[in-house]
Amino acid sequence: MSVRVTFASRSSQIGTALAAFALLVLAAAPAWGGRDDLQLLSQLYAYVALASLWNLLAGYAGLVSVGQQAYVGLGAYLLFACAILAGLSPLAAIPVAGVIAAIVAIPVAGLVFRLRGHYFAIGTWIVADVFRLIASQLSVLGGGSGTSLPASLVIAIAPTRQMRDFIEYWIALALVVAVLALIVLLLRSRHGLALKAIRDSELAATCNGVDVMRIKILVYIVTASATAMIGAFVFLQKLRISPDAAFSVNDWTAFVIFITVIGGIGRIEGPIIGSIIFFVLRQTLAELGTIYLMMLGTVAILVMLLAPKGIWGLIVDRLGWQVFPLERRVLLDGDSATAAGTKPS
């Protein structure tokens, strides 16, 4: 009797096909969308990426960080530093920011990993604040009030504004696809199995030989690097940076957390759903200003108390759907991969 492990299920096959179709449509957006649409979609992609990364960190590795804005800001400042101080093309600066952020993340991990649980969370926040304060002191990059990307470098990306919009849009799309692909591949690997084990029970995972600490540090560094690249892109598109904007807790942590919680923690589809909902809400309600933020906070609390697995979690529990083929199923001889009745693992 032979046994094999498969990731596919019928719903995931349908889901993957739909996702591929959606990707084609979105890649062609410059053809059918206007400037505002492209910008909105870029922001959506950035949030999907940031939320997916936060989800990887908190939902899978169990590292609840309220300090990821440290890397968003770090990536952004590295981009501006490379562009302004080293004359590097902003496009090339994005991956450079990713690499440097990964290196910075190592000693940071060494410090914050001395704290556990809730204390870890606030520790990450303090680190982010340290980055913000240091950035405020860097007069060469505008100090407390910030600076703009030099026009010459902006022109260097592409000669026309429309071309720049297209290129930035495709970069955003490429980044979010890369982040999602990275996460899917990671979770399908044996590291991913280890992560799921950690998510379910850290103690049991350790007893089964999983090197929990090493995996957590790895995930932290990878997440930091990717977050920095997203941050670099976001501020490339904004063309202007300041410490408060780059390291904003509200923009890069509060919203990201709300998106992930409302969409569904610990599942890849969650941040996508959550981001869409968030943007719909924002488009319709944002003029309410502070009331909008209070509503967001209330919704997050209600979701946490009443539906802790978020909206996608509810859907999965009821219907067993998955879009991304990630759940491992053991098939025996003769079983069909698309047999009905997938039970999420």
Add this chain to the structure above:
Amino acid sequence: MSESLAPPLLAVRQLDAFYGDFQALFDLSMEVRSGEAVAVIGANGAGKSTLLKTIAGLLQARPEAIVFDGEPIGDKPAYAIAARGVALVPEGRRLFPSLSVEENLLLGGQLKRHGPWNLRSVYELFPVLGERRDLPSTALSGGQQQMVAIARGLMSNPKLLLCDEISLGLAPIVVREIYARLPAILAAGTSVVLVEQDIVQALKAAQRVYCLQEGWVALTGAAKDLSRETIAAAYFGM
């Protein structure tokens, strides 16, 4: 043998108990009359601790499955049951490590129920505790910790004291010393349920015995009426 016409202090009726999907007790019935000591024996996994935890309210059941002092308490939370006069001495002692001996006792007495037990009388019962009253509870020997746990239960002046495996891990001489206090506890007006692995001790201390096997009552009777063989048969399910 006198038949008491008064209703029993504790009546357990057709009790089912579950840990999630796993059923630990099946249709279990037993009773404890005022002033008596009842032993509950059985092999590991027979459900003895589960029974005590359910009576004490750590596990929920149907309200009428457990009737204490005339009142159905099966679905009440543990703190409400403690307030009605049921005290559990948990398996493994489970003293509060952050508290000293005396603080553990005071905690036990914070319900302020009326009765003969207070700091002075429990120190009379277990003098060695008085000598160590300010030490952290974890600094005592196993036997002394067991005494603290029992005294802590008494401090709430319970009508019913549930003792879960008080002989566990203790030397026989220490066990005897602890059981020697039992008559004083009964005389002061507290009925006792003794869950025990030490069958000899249990039979000596109790008037009646229930033998559990995989969640149901395999045997019950007066301690002096049951022979070794009958008990062994029920214990091991032969």
Add this chain to the structure above:
Amino acid sequence: MIDWFNVILQGVLVGGLYAMFAAGLSLIFGVMRLVNIAHGDLIVLAAYIALVTTEALGIGPLVSLLLVVPIMAAIGYALQRLILNRTLGEDLLPPLLVTFGLSVIIQNGLLTLFTADDRKLQAGSIDVATVRLFEGVYVGILPFLQFVVAIAVIAALQFIFYRTALGRAFRATADSQEVAQLMGLDNRHVFALAMALSLAVVAIAGVFLAIRADFDPSIGPARLIFGFEAVIIGGLGSLWGTFVGGLVLGVAQAIGAHINPGWQILAGHIAFLVILAVRPEGLFARVRG
């Protein structure tokens, strides 16, 4: 030389305020292992409640304590009982996210009600009164009073924790919720009382914050961070450790500010990170299982 003495003195005095920020946090960590991200925002809420009561009733800020403390304690009891008790358990995320949501709600609620304008409570003459210690060194009466109150608060909390039935209930419930229930303690009630006590301390901290400095709805998170840093520097599980942690933080910030005003908060963070690197359990950690 005198200059540095002044700096350290001011740092010590403000450290008392930080210790008060931290004491409420420390209490809640200890009793129910909860991190209340809204803690700083609750301090600011207390400041605004003090503002409203002093303006509406025409009383002084210190007198307003008589109202603000019970109001905040009641809010704490209700908050714990109605919302936060539901989040307690093995999982980290629910209490963290719910208190994060609360933080956002409180900040924006205050912003809606009071706008982002700076406010300050006037304490009358003691606001600026100073006493001359010796040549060149002056101590403000208000900072000194605040320092003394901080000591009194910590001492009172120690007393409650270690010498009263309530404190025993706190410690026992923190040790084992299940066994505490067996003793007749209703956990929901015990936790709610702990939060009420925490917010009573927050109320005192908030009123003194309001007298001492300008405040607006957004300054909550920084107070949370200062409180947290004080707790970690001092060591988990020790209230007097938290007090010393507050002093260390205050002094670090004062030294940083003296070198360069823009470095004040950064200096505090660095002190925190150094302690974290070199002695992560804090200066006075009480070893807990």
